[in-house]
Amino acid sequence: MKLETDLARILELAKEKEAENQAFRVHIRRCSITPEEIDGIVHRLSGIVSSKIDCRTCANCCRELYPALSRRDIARLAQAVGVTPDVLAHTYLKEVEEKGKFVPTQKPCPFLQDKLCRYYHSRPESCVDFPFLYRPDFATHSVMALWNLPYCPIVYNVYELLKAEIAELEMLRRSAKEEDLE
Numbered sequence: 001m002k003l004e005t006d007l008a009r010i011l012e013l014a015k016e017k018e019a020e021n022q023a024f025r026v027h028i029r030r031c032s033i034t035p036e037e038i039d040g041i042v043h044r045l046s047g048i049v050s051s052k053i054d055c056r057t058c059a060n061c062c063r064e065l066y067p068a069l070s071r072r073d074i075a076r077l078a079q080a081v082g083v084t085p086d087v088l089a090h091t092y093l094k095e096v097e098e099k100g101k102f103v104p105t106q107k108p109c110p111f112l113q114d115k116l117c118r119y120y121h122s123r124p125e126s127c128v129d130f131p132f133l134y135r136p137d138f139a140t141h142s143v144m145a146l147w148n149l150p151y152c153p154i155v156y157n158v159y160e161l162l163k164a165e166i167a168e169l170e171m172l173r174r175s176a177k178e179e180d181l182e
Contacts, residue, residue, distance in 0.1 A: 003052055003157045007060055014150035021146055024163050028139045033169060035137050041165055042158065046133040049157045059115035061130055063108040064151045068101045069093060073124035077111075080122035131155045 004010055014021070028038055055061075069077070071085070078088040092110050093102040104110060111118045117127070129135070131152050132144045148155045 001048075001052075001161075003049060003153070004160075005053060005058075005153045007058070007151075007153070010153060010156045011150045014156065020163075021149065021159065024159075024166075025142045025146060028142065028166060031166070031170065032173070033166060035139050038139050038162075038166070039136060041169075042133055042138045042162060045158045045161045045165070046154065049154050049161070053153050053157070055154075056115055058153060059108075059112060060151050060153075061127075061148070062112040062115075062117065065130075065148065066103040066107070067109070067124045067126040067130070068096070068098070068103060069124045069126070070102075071100060073126075074102060076122045077119055077124065080119040081111075133158060 074085045078085040094105050095102050117123050131148050131154055145155050149159055
């Protein structure tokens with residue numbers, strides 16, 4: 001299995017395949033494959049791809065995306081930084097429309113140093129959960145995958161492998177159904 005890890009190429013391919021990826025997102029929400037089956041496939045593919053791509057050599061999420069921080073995240077991170085939550089929020093964050101959520105005011109993340117988080121053990125929950133591929137009911141929340149796909153080699157490769165595997169599974173099921181009808 002050849003994985004795409006070149007960030008510029010992933011961004012280019014994501015733009016080229018935007019309509020295809022949107023159509024696939026709609027398809028998996030309506031197809032005959034159960035949400036549990038889709039989750040199982042996504043989780044398995046994520047495990048395989050994640051074992052071959054080291055986030056510490058990439059850190060593109062920290063350079064290109066904005067994590068959402070809760071007040072609890074801010075308190076934990078402020079303690080690690082050695083400032084009050086108000087100072088941390090005022091210095092590095094801005095509140096967003098979703099009440100009680102904050103995002104960094106700059107890119108890359110101000111806590112990124114040499115492709116590593118300076119406060120890794122105190123990082124926000126959204127950073128811990130990224131790239132969100134293990135959340136239940138992938139088909140319903142796959143919009144998050146589409147948002148992250150241009151920036152994360154893991155998400156890009158899992159999505160591409162998922163498209164191929166779903167197509168193959170549907171073909172096999174159609175063939176089996178046709179044989180049963182004969």
